[in-house]
Amino acid sequence: MTIFEHLEKRPCPVCGAKRAHARVFMSASYDPRRLTGASFASRKAPEFMSYRLLRCRGCETVYAAAAPPAALLAEAYAEADYDSSEEAALAADTYAAALAPVVAALPQRGRVLEIGTGTGVLLQRFLDAEFREAVGIEPSAAAIAAAAPAVRGMIRKGVFVESDFKPCSFDLICCFQTLEHVADPRALALSCARLLRPGGVLALVTHDYAAPLNWLLGRRSPIIDIEHLQLFCRSSLNWLLRDAGLGSREIRTLVNRYPLRYWLRLTPLPGGMKRAVGGVFASLRLDRARFGFNVGNLLAVGRKPG
Numbered sequence: 001m002t003i004f005e006h007l008e009k010r011p012c013p014v015c016g017a018k019r020a021h022a023r024v025f026m027s028a029s030y031d032p033r034r035l036t037g038a039s040f041a042s043r044k045a046p047e048f049m050s051y052r053l054l055r056c057r058g059c060e061t062v063y064a065a066a067a068p069p070a071a072l073l074a075e076a077y078a079e080a081d082y083d084s085s086e087e088a089a090l091a092a093d094t095y096a097a098a099l100a101p102v103v104a105a106l107p108q109r110g111r112v113l114e115i116g117t118g119t120g121v122l123l124q125r126f127l128d129a130e131f132r133e134a135v136g137i138e139p140s141a142a143a144i145a146a147a148a149p150a151v152r153g154m155i156r157k158g159v160f161v162e163s164d165f166k167p168c169s170f171d172l173i174c175c176f177q178t179l180e181h182v183a184d185p186r187a188l189a190l191s192c193a194r195l196l197r198p199g200g201v202l203a204l205v206t207h208d209y210a211a212p213l214n215w216l217l218g219r220r221s222p223i224i225d226i227e228h229l230q231l232f233c234r235s236s237l238n239w240l241l242r243d244a245g246l247g248s249r250e251i252r253t254l255v256n257r258y259p260l261r262y263w264l265r266l267t268p269l270p271g272g273m274k275r276a277v278g279g280v281f282a283s284l285r286l287d288r289a290r291f292g293f294n295v296g297n298l299l300a301v302g303r304k305p306g
């Protein structure tokens, strides 16, 4: 893959401030020879590679000082492996529970859009919550192939393009664990705001680089990832929603409930030790039990006025 040969310098992708208005957050560490098809897959084993990261003094977003062009990223994600069906279902449980009060307060449950839908697990949950129509967007052919037959037809292959949809045509737009991966998150938020009906809600789930766990792990945190072109915190998410004209903003911590063996996979332990600890968990029948942790994820919602 030659994606690193084409890096383009960029300003803050949330507030647009110049790079001179940012300080260094982390030096670059990546090795093109270690890149595989899995490097652009969701929920892979951590590789601990990153671009040179800056932290904006204005909106506090952490962002790659130079990143691959959007077209090359779209190609990388189209060819990405997909290996997380079970984890996707577990994450969907967490998201559906967190969204329930937001959905209950919507003026109507007409159409819902999910950007970066993966295997479309959440689309089925939206239909279960009595939305009339659910649409997902996903670049990875492997993810769509792994989708359940009942939802596969609701997934459009590719990356999000505003002009594919009518303005003011969605009641809810979700972008979960995807915003770190897109070339221009500010443009995405503005597009979503235009596609929402008045009273409609944009819901975002991102990592929180300012969460205690991520500070503790530093460069060994799973959020330090060559796929992540930017990292958010409460301040940067609030900036993004406010800039898009969305009100009634609420940003809160998400508690993810996953099996122990999944948490183990995310830890920075060496592979041999992970297998040993995993064996102990399995022998105690603890590997499938679910435990809730604050791993530093944020849910941010904003409502279109009117």
Ligand SMILES: [Zn+2]
Pocket (backbone or CB within 6 Å): 012, 013, 014, 015, 016, 017, 056, 057, 058, 059, 060, 061
């Ligand atoms: Zn900024």
